[in-house]
Amino acid sequence: MTTTTSVLGGAVRRREDPALVQGRGRYVDDIKLPGMLHAAFVRSPYARARITSIDASAALAMEGVHAVYTADDVRHLGPLLAQVPVGKLRPLLADGMVNHAGEAVAMVVAESRYLAQDAVDAVVVDYEPLEAVVDLRDAASDRIKVHDDLDSNVIITWEAGPFGNEEAMAETKRKIAEAKQRDDTVVVSLDMVNQRLIPTAIEPRAVLANWMPGYERFEVYSSTQVPHALAGAIAKTFGLASNAVRVVAPEVGGGFGAKLNVYADEILVSFASKALGRPVKYTETRRESPHNTIQGRGWLGTATIVGTRDGEVLGYEIHAICDMGAYSQNFTAAIPFLGVFVGSGQYKFPTHMKLDLVHTNTMTTDAYRGAGRPEAIYYLERILDEYAAAIGMDPAEVRRKNYIPADQFPGAMAPVGFALDTGDYEKNLDAALRFFGWEDLKAERDRARAEGRYVGLGLSSYVEVCGFGPSALVDLGFSWSEYGLPSAFNGSGLVRVNPDGTATVIIGTGPSGQGHQTTWAQIVSRELGIPEDRIRVTHGDTAESPMGIGTFGSRSAAVDGAATYEAAQKVREKAARIAAHLLEAAEEDIRFENGGIHVAGSPDKSLTWEDLAKTAYQPHLLPEGLGGGLEAHSVFSPSNATWPFGTHIAMVEVDPETGDVDILRYMAMDDCGNVINPMIVNGQIHGGIAQGVGQALFEDAIYDSDGNLLTGSLVDYPLPTAADLPNFELRRTVTPSDANPLGVKGIGEAGTIASAQTIVNAVVDALRPLGVRHIDMPLRPKRVWQAIQDAQSGRNG
Amino acid sequence: MKISLTINGREVSADVEPRTLLVHFLREDQGLTGTHIGCETSYCGACTVLVDGKTVKSCTMFAVQADGASITTVEGLADNGQLHPVQEGFWERHGLQCGYCTPGMIMSAVGLLQEKQSPSEDEIRHAIEGNLCRCTGYHNIVRAIEYAAAKMRGEEPPPPDWEEEEVSV
Ligand code: FES
Ligand code: FES
Numbered sequence: 002m003t004t005t006t007s008v009l010g011g012a013v014r015r016r017e018d019p020a021l022v023q024g025r026g027r028y029v030d031d032i033k034l035p036g037m038l039h040a041a042f043v044r045s046p047y048a049r050a051r052i053t054s055i056d057a058s059a060a061l062a063m064e065g066v067h068a069v070y071t072a073d074d075v076r077h078l079g080p081l082l083a084q085v086p087v088g089k090l091r092p093l094l095a096d097g098m099v100n101h102a103g104e105a106v107a108m109v110v111a112e113s114r115y116l117a118q119d120a121v122d123a124v125v126v127d128y129e130p131l132e133a134v135v136d137l138r139d140a141a142s143d144r145i146k147v148h149d150d151l152d153s154n155v156i157i158t159w160e161a162g163p164f165g166n167e168e169a170m171a172e173t174k175r176k177i178a179e180a181k182q183r184d185d186t187v188v189v190s191l192d193m194v195n196q197r198l199i200p201t202a203i204e205p206r207a208v209l210a211n212w213m214p215g216y217e218r219f220e221v222y223s224s225t226q227v228p229h230a231l232a233g234a235i236a237k238t239f240g241l242a243s244n245a246v247r248v249v250a251p252e253v254g255g256g257f258g259a260k261l262n263v264y265a266d267e268i269l270v271s272f273a274s275k276a277l278g279r280p281v282k283y284t285e286t287r288r289e290s291p292h293n294t295i296q297g298r299g300w301l302g303t304a305t306i307v308g309t310r311d312g313e314v315l316g317y318e319i320h321a322i323c324d325m326g327a328y329s330q331n332f333t334a335a336i337p338f339l340g341v342f343v344g345s346g347q348y349k350f351p352t353h354m355k356l357d358l359v360h361t362n363t364m365t366t367d368a369y370r371g372a373g374r375p376e377a378i379y380y381l382e383r384i385l386d387e388y389a390a391a392i393g394m395d396p397a398e399v400r401r402k403n404y405i406p407a408d409q410f411p412g413a414m415a416p417v418g419f420a421l422d423t424g425d426y427e428k429n430l431d432a433a434l435r436f437f438g439w440e441d442l443k444a445e446r447d448r449a450r451a452e453g454r455y456v457g458l459g460l461s462s463y464v465e466v467c468g469f470g471p472s473a474l475v476d477l478g479f480s481w482s483e484y485g486l487p488s489a490f491n492g493s494g495l496v497r498v499n500p501d502g503t504a505t506v507i508i509g510t511g512p513s514g515q516g517h518q519t520t521w522a523q524i525v526s527r528e529l530g531i532p533e534d535r536i537r538v539t540h541g542d543t544a545e546s547p548m549g550i551g552t553f554g555s556r557s558a559a560v561d562g563a564a565t566y567e568a569a570q571k572v573r574e575k576a577a578r579i580a581a582h583l584l585e586a587a588e589e590d591i592r593f594e595n596g597g598i599h600v601a602g603s604p605d606k607s608l609t610w611e612d613l614a615k616t617a618y619q620p621h622l623l624p625e626g627l628g629g630g631l632e633a634h635s636v637f638s639p640s641n642a643t644w645p646f647g648t649h650i651a652m653v654e655v656d657p658e659t660g661d662v663d664i665l666r667y668m669a670m671d672d673c674g675n676v677i678n679p680m681i682v683n684g685q686i687h688g689g690i691a692q693g694v695g696q697a698l699f700e701d702a703i704y705d706s707d708g709n710l711l712t713g714s715l716v717d718y719p720l721p722t723a724a725d726l727p728n729f730e731l732r733r734t735v736t737p738s739d740a741n742p743l744g745v746k747g748i749g750e751a752g753t754i755a756s757a758q759t760i761v762n763a764v765v766d767a768l769r770p771l772g773v774r775h776i777d778m779p780l781r782p783k784r785v786w787q788a789i790q791d792a793q794s795g796r797n798g
Numbered sequence: 799m800k801i802s803l804t805i806n807g808r809e810v811s812a813d814v815e816p817r818t819l820l821v822h823f824l825r826e827d828q829g830l831t832g833t834h835i836g837c838e839t840s841y842c843g844a845c846t847v848l849v850d851g852k853t854v855k856s857c858t859m860f861a862v863q864a865d866g867a868s869i870t871t872v873e874g875l876a877d878n879g880q881l882h883p884v885q886e887g888f889w890e891r892h893g894l895q896c897g898y899c900t901p902g903m904i905m906s907a908v909g910l911l912q913e914k915q916s917p918s919e920d921e922i923r924h925a926i927e928g929n930l931c932r933c934t935g936y937h938n939i940v941r942a943i944e945y946a947a948a949k950m951r952g953e954e955p956p957p958p959d960w961e962e963e964e965v966s967v
Contacts, residue, residue, distance in 0.1 A: 008962050011962070012958065012960055012962065014889055014890060014892075015889070015892065017897070018888070018889040018894060018897075019881075019889065021894055021897030021900055022872075022881065022885040022886075022888050022889055022894065022897075022900060022904060023832065023872065023873065023875070023876055023881070023885065024830070024831070024832015024833065024871065024872035024873045024901045025832065025873070026832075026897050027831075028831075028834070028898065030825075030831075030835070031825075031831035114822075115815075115817070115818075201932055202896070202898070202932055203834075203836040203842055203844055203896070203898045203899045203930060203931065203932050203933075204834070204836065204896065204898040205835075205836070252896070252897060252898075253896065254834070254896045254897070254898030255895075255896040255898060255932050255933055256896075257932065286838060287836065287837040287838060287839060287841075287842075288839070428966075432965045432966070436965050513896050514894075514895030514896030514897065514933050515895070516895070670965065679960045679961060679962055680892050680958070680960045681892070683892075683960045684892050684895055684933075684934060684938060687934055687935035687936075687937045687938065688895060688932070688933045688934055688935050689935075690935055691932075691934075691935030691936070692932070714839065714841075715837055715839065715841035715842060715930070716839075716841065720930050720932065721935075722923075722926075722927045722928075722930065722936075723922070723923040723924075723926045723927055723929075723931075723936040723939065723940065724923045724924050724927045726935055726936055726937075728919075728937055728940070729935065729937050731960075731961070732961060732964075732965045733961075733964050733965065734964055734965055734966065735964040752935075
């Protein structure tokens with residue numbers, strides 16, 4: 002084993018941190034504007050009901066209450082805009098009907114937060130409760146329709162294998178059916194739930210809107226990952242030009258996809274601010290957050306695999322019903338489609354996917370870290386393990402045998418119909434097996450088993466699609482067109498060397514802890530040689546930044562980072578011309594090193610950035626026609642999404658008496674192409690794994706059959722704590738992407754996509770001697786214990 | 799009601815509604831927005847402060863109950879611009895991403911290190927069990943606290959554990 006370096010920056014400590022560790026970070030709820038009012042919402046206790054009356058008179062009579070708005074006041078603004086308007090769009094406030102528990106029925110605006118809450122309690126709403134639809138099969142049957150004006154609860158069906166080619170898909174289905182008929186094949190099938198999750202950023206969402214009369218302009222602070230989308234949506238809703246809305250995302254306390262949305266509350270406080278002429282703030286409480294901010298996942302499906310006895314998979318099918326909740330928001334119906342992109346994983350076998358997306362009387366689902374990809378990879382990597390067990394083969398070898406071979410890259414075509422950028426799956430698997438000592442781990446497990454302990458090993462490969470994206474994907478909805486901004490998911494970056502020789506970088510991303518100020522300074526410093534501490538990066542402000550798409554889908558470095566890199570190159574080219582002129586040297590001899598500008602081979606000829614910048618801003622000193630200033634902007638559209646991949650391994654021990662699962666070791670070998678800052682990349686993987694482990698072991702958004710959310714508080718919805726998680730052992734292989742000039746791939750979601758089934762595979766492996774074949778997540782002690790009991794009495798598998 | 803207390807070494811008197819939570823008093827009345835709110839129901843720990851030297855979740859206490867107390871918030875930790883070793887540890891070991899849980903996490907770590915000079919990893923993990931972080935998976939928070947503990951004992955902190963190198967086979 003050898004090691005080489007492909008780190009573009011280094012583990013530079015973050016620029017963001019000094020303010021944050023001193024409590025000086027500014028989050029939306031920290032901001033106060035003069036005359037600011039507070040909003041609070043009246044929410045439905047029922048999942049499905051007709052609203053028969055709303056009486057706000059008592060609330061309005063309270064001193065300091067400025068307004069109570071209902072659907073009557075905001076109906077003219079239309080439903081909440083969604084980028085993928087498939088299914089029923091959400092009314093800004095419930096209009097005649099409520100369709101999920103906690104749906105906002107009225108908005109109160111008052112002088113203080115406490116008063117607004119008191120006034121909420123004083124609004125009287127009468128409901129006529131109706132039977133709710135919660136169960137996914139029940140919803141798909143259309144026994145009860147969530148929305149009378151839709152033909153069916155099934156709003157769309159995504160089918161692939163490959164996507165968009167009916168003939169080839171028929172051929173895939175035929176091949177799989179044939180393979181099942183053969184008597185030398187093994188067919189393994191499992192019904193599995195990929196449960197609904199509540200994203201739970203620790204900062205609840207908050208928005209502060211300020212209509213500025215005379216300026217005729219909105220200034221909005223929001224805890225959002227997508228400031229430009231929000232600015233567009235507000236402008237379009239109120240019939241304003243997009244440049245009449247400034248959205249600022251200051252510090253954002255975690256997003257994980259839940260803040261990748263335009264929310265009704267953001268539109269409503271804007272409306273109230275305009276109507277009342279005062280700034281209006283709304284901060285959701287933790288208790289209302291699961292009813293107000295999107296949830297994620299929610300698949301009920303069957304995975305079936307057919308293969309030979311020596312590990313050659315001949316076909317894989319997944320049919321699932323996917324829970325969209327009551328209304329479609331930003332990307333709701335597109336999320337399972339992200340699962341389609343990776344439905345066949347890293348493998349070459351024929352794959353058929355069919356996903357029915359249904360409305361239910363529950364909160365909307367949308368992007369939660371991984372978004373469709375963890376679900377798809379979960380089914381695939383779980384069933385592969387069951388197949389490996391059925392034929393008695395090492396699960397790692399089953400995977401190796403079916404990988405798309407390295408010689409098909411770049412541009413290998415996945416069976417679901419998408420071209421991958423770069424990959425070398427076997428290299429990564431081998432690195433994981435050798436580095437973490439797979440054979441030793443197996444021996445250790447076997448020794449433990451011989452001692453009567455229930456120790457298991459789980460392994461999962463994964464491939465992810467991220468870094469959206471290519472301009473051509475606009476046709477699939479990858480654009481902010483529905484918000485009035487028909488821009489492809491380009492990256493953009495602006496690099497300016499200021500007259501004092503410092504640099505300013507402005508990007509259109511909306512990070513929520515990813516450290517863009519640090520990483521972007523590294524990208525620019527590497528190009529220009531200006532020290533990182535002389536480079537300031539700003540983001541998340543639509544008034545300052547070039548058109549930006551936002552931070553989600555592990556896209557920022559691969560797309561906006563690449564754009565910034567290109568902009569820095571343009572600045573460098575111009576700087577080289579100026580330097581050549583000033584130093585009377587050839588342009589190609591100019592070197593940007595050690596924080597200054599030098600001439601190759603002439604150590605005495607050099608300039609500081611201050612010297613050069615000063616000249617750049619005095620055009621009369623420049624060569625004819627060069628023009629003043631030293632800044633450049635670049636818009637970057639990648640040639641493909643990026644497709645990171647990897648292998649994760651977990652070793653767990655189960656206590657059969659209690660059902661407790663203890664993670665003994667967690668090991669990850671990821672490949673996200675080149676790495677800019679390994680410290681930040683590792684941090685992203687840590688957090689990603691933690692969320693996957695959370696799904697595997699703890700988290701579950703459970704609705705009862707009446708549509709009440711039973712796990713809406715942090716007591717019932719336990720997030721992993723420090724005491725629940727192990728240290729993570731991380732290493733990486735490097736297969737640079739060819740879709741962007743930095744060779745980077747996204748890494749924000751990989752850990753989540755890889756980890757849930759790694760844990761479940763390990764637990765099932767631990768319990769296989771007891772006859773357990775599968776346990777649905779979350780693997781809480783009671784469920785594990787029950788599975789053991791059932792297996793022992795012959796009821797499982 | 800009238801209350802007097804000390805906040806970050808400064809004497810403060812104020813008139814507060816009896817139902818005002820300490821966290822709201824700190825944030826809204828005193829402008830100390832470093833103390834965050836993640837749940838208001840005592841589960842997340844984002845609001846952790848020191849009250850008379852002990853860690854307390856400031857959403858579980860009314861401001862009036864702090865009458866006469868001495869409170870330290872995250873803003874009060876640094877000494878003349880010099881970061882507290884715990885703050886330094888979080889910076890040095892990438893113990894934060896979005897930074898929202900961080901003030902509470904830091905205050906809990908300060909509380910722990912006041913009691914134990916050399917906590918084991920297990921003790922660290924249990925000491926911050928009441929502080930939720932959704933970003934970091936806690937791995938680097940534990941490293942950050944180990945860093946601070948070493949610093950406060952006057953020892954060289956353990957090196958960071960991220961790798962610059964890839965693995966090739
Ligand atoms: S805000 Fe106090 S514990 Fe969450
Ligand atoms: S750093 Fe984001 S919640 Fe901990």
